[in-house]
Amino acid sequence: VQPTASLEEIRAAYRRLATTRRPRSFSDPKAKPKRKPMHSTWAQEERRAHRAWQRIQLAFDVLANPRRREPYDRSLAAARASAGESADVSLTLSSATSGHAVEQGPELIDLAGLEDTAVLDAISQYFTLVVEAEPLSTRQQADEVVVADTVNSDLSRFYEFWLTWSSRRQFSSAERHGSVARAAAENRQVRRLMEAEDEKLQRRARKLYSSRVREAARRARLFDPRVRQLRERQHREEATEAEIRAEERLLEEAQRDEMRATRLLAARMEDEARWAESSLDVFVHRSAEMSAPPD
Numbered sequence: 001v002q003p004t005a006s007l008e009e010i011r012a013a014y015r016r017l018a019t020t021r022r023p024r025s026f027s028d029p030k031a032k033p034k035r036k037p038m039h040s041t042w043a044q045e046e047r048r049a050h051r052a053w054q055r056i057q058l059a060f061d062v063l064a065n066p067r068r069r070e071p072y073d074r075s076l077a078a079a080r081a082s083a084g085e086s087a088d089v090s091l092t093l094s095s096a097t098s099g100h101a102v103e104q105g106p107e108l109i110d111l112a113g114l115e116d117t118a119v120l121d122a123i124s125q126y127f128t129l130v131v132e133a134e135p136l137s138t139r140q141q142a143d144e145v146v147v148a149d150t151v152n153s154d155l156s157r158f159y160e161f162w163l164t165w166s167s168r169r170q171f172s173s174a175e176r177h178g179s180v181a182r183a184a185a186e187n188r189q190v191r192r193l194m195e196a197e198d199e200k201l202q203r204r205a206r207k208l209y210s211s212r213v214r215e216a217a218r219r220a221r222l223f224d225p226r227v228r229q230l231r232e233r234q235h236r237e238e239a240t241e242a243e244i245r246a247e248e249r250l251l252e253e254a255q256r257d258e259m260r261a262t263r264l265l266a267a268r269m270e271d272e273a274r275w276a277e278s279s280l281d282v283f284v285h286r287s288a289e290m291s292a293p294p295d
Helices: 007-021 041-063 066-083 089-096 116-132 136-143 152-163 178-183 188-223 225-291
Strands: none
Touching (some): 007 041, 007 116, 116 225, 152 188, 152 225
């Protein structure tokens, strides 16, 4: 894209690249063989394709976010001024993602309007980058749930993990003094005060970063096609259960009406039998009286 490209042009270019450069193993499970040698030509091509797709994803993360694109545009302008010639966007991408931008972590792209496969790729790419930025001691637990399967339990576990996630990064760039200044402190008391202030700033940056990741997880769940399919399936199941309950209620009401009608019919027949019996007794009594000889 051109340096002055609009957000819509950047999104259109990203969609075009997503249809041609996205690794096949992301979108087509059958494209990946059951057993592949790690040093085969196929594996090397797959690794190169994944690295190229990660660079495309990173470029879109920078260019689609105004807060990250502004420092990138400044670095690009400075590079052009120093070199005296125009530069391609991808050549100076590292300057936009260096320093404070990288310390703040990746940004989840705008998922609105993307196809389902592109949404899943963006979600997987984002949380993969988040995990890779974590310390090795805490990376294993996140690796287990970084990519959710289509199974409902795994999907629920995936979002339960990221909606309550907290980072363990150090965020040394948020420090006011730094290790060098602390080591050169006048005395131990000053050094401890400096350490306390830096630790406070680190905790604040870690809390802010963790909240941004949790917010990204909420946005990802909102656009995740697997969540949408799960909710639609749950709605269908709830509608089916509601229909079954309604039919059961109608059946129960019909049974109650039938039992009520049966009881009424039995009571009526019993009344008629008693009436017939009493009428017969009266008839017999009167007949006996009429047939009796007069006194």
